[in-house]
Amino acid sequence: MSSLAIPTTASDSDLPVLYSYFRSSCSWRVRIALNLRKIKYEYRPINLLKSEHKTDEFRKISPFGFVPAYIDNKSGKTLIESISILEYLEEIYTESPLLPKEPAARAAVRTLVQAIATDIQPVANMRVLQYVGEEKKAEFAKHFIEEGFKAFEVLVQKTAGAFAFGESITMADVVIVPQVYNAVRFGVDMSLFPIISRLNRELSEIPEFQAAHPSCQIDCPDDLK
Amino acid sequence: MSSLAIPTTASDSDLPVLYSYFRSSCSWRVRIALNLRKIKYEYRPINLLKSEHKTDEFRKISPFGFVPAYIDNKSGKTLIESISILEYLEEIYTESPLLPKEPAARAAVRTLVQAIATDIQPVANMRVLQYVGEEKKAEFAKHFIEEGFKAFEVLVQKTAGAFAFGESITMADVVIVPQVYNAVRFGVDMSLFPIISRLNRELSEIPEFQAAHPSCQIDCPDDLK
Structure with a gap:
């Protein structure tokens, strides 16, 4: 497969981007963490049932073909692996931690x-x-x-x-x-x-x-x- | 099963304790991280082939019955899940990081x-x-x-x-x-x-x-x- 109907570059709106599938539990984790921090983001659906995650374009973003992928609006960098994204959000949005201190x-x-x-x-x-x-x-x-x-x-x-x-x-x-x-x-x-x-x-x-x-x-x- | 031949309490020697199985890849990760930091530890073997990880005693340490488990000699607390242990070591042994700064x-x-x-x-x-x-x-x-x-x-x-x-x-x-x-x-x-x-x-x-x-x-x- 080699066609994906959605963009693969950073958002024009200067928001972070979340590639997500509504029922993906790993995408869901990141949606919760973003919501808890009041971070607005652009939602880009990847339809797993239509194998959009297996397109060449999406594999460039996420070599495993997994959602979520997150394009950070500050660094422009693309992150994958939900726990790695959660840890990253923890480190850059320090005012609303989801980990204790000790x-x-x-x-x-x-x-x-x-x-x-x-x-x-x-x-x-x-x-x-x-x-x-x-x-x-x-x-x-x-x-x-x-x-x-x-x-x-x-x-x-x-x-x-x-x-x-x-x-x-x-x-x-x-x-x-x-x-x-x-x-x-x-x-x-x-x-x-x-x-x-x-x-x-x-x-x-x-x-x-x-x-x-x-x-x-x-x-x-x-x-x- | 309810018998385990090895102790389940902190070490008398004041060293951290690692419950490990020689061929467990998750135990191996923690062994490397400890070695890289020159941290001496007491090695307590859990024989998976003899189902020692399924004993009642070991399940009290690790409810999944997984190795590794790590008893910290500073807090006396027992940690499980290898990545969580690696992150903990990162936070308490800050002079020898295994994560970059940025x-x-x-x-x-x-x-x-x-x-x-x-x-x-x-x-x-x-x-x-x-x-x-x-x-x-x-x-x-x-x-x-x-x-x-x-x-x-x-x-x-x-x-x-x-x-x-x-x-x-x-x-x-x-x-x-x-x-x-x-x-x-x-x-x-x-x-x-x-x-x-x-x-x-x-x-x-x-x-x-x-x-x-x-x-x-x-x-x-x-x-x-």
Whole structure:
């Protein structure tokens, strides 16, 4: 494939650009983090079902063909990998941190983040499930999300207050909500995970989280809104 | 299972503790990072083949049952998730950084790190391959490592100098070497990836990387040394 209908250069409007797919959980993380910082951005949809991520143009931006990709309006540089983007936003928008200050506390939040971003999401994402095949993919995804949430529930029990880590929103909250959405899609029984469920329910009431939801994105088909 | 022959408390020797398995690529990352900083540590082997990681005792340390786990000798706190441990070491041992200073450069290194730590390693690790089954696991691992290295080779071509990012060792180098070892184990043709191969070859000559190699660990069986 070699055609992409959307631009691949920085935004004329001087806003940062987010290449996103409405239902991509990694794009969703970045949307939440941008919203929490009140950063306006230009949304450029990449339709995974139409394989736009596999076009030559998009592969130049993101060699894996993954969303999100983020064009920073300050440096003009393009960033990929959602956690790397979250860490970058943390370093340049220092007035609205999503990590605590103290190293051991930061490590605890990053552990929650990595537990989802490394050990759950990548194993049950679209490209892996396509390889696993239509017949087995639902069971495969359910197995690894459930196994991961079992461990995550134990971890977050030690750290949770109003939010996943204490009394402020952190990067850990940012990754929980999209992962729960995926869990529900694959039929995971969320009643097994009362803390994750409580956090997801409460976080989902927050306007910045609501605005980042797949159903609120311009590329969400009308029948899913 | 509920018996573990090794201690689960902080070290009597006042050293940090690393729970490790000689061939675990995530443990290996932390061994390299500790060696590069000349941090001595107590090595506590967790034998994955004997399912020691699934014991009740070890699950209290690491709910996923994953190595590495790191007991910090300063705070007494136990950390899990290798990337979270690497970031923690970065924050407390500031005199020997493995990340550059400037945010966009840090993001570029973290992108390389996440590309391996998120998009390659977790998909082809032991627990996933066990689930995939004996018959298909080699092909599964080879497919995802090869696909991942194709993208990684493009990424690292833009950033590599003497090392993966420019002229100093970074976290990106720390994750490359263990992943190449896994690639070779699963029959990936490394001649397809000249930059990754060159980096791996040169990094493997560095004493701190050599000392972290599986064959140099106390739990490596004699026939693999």
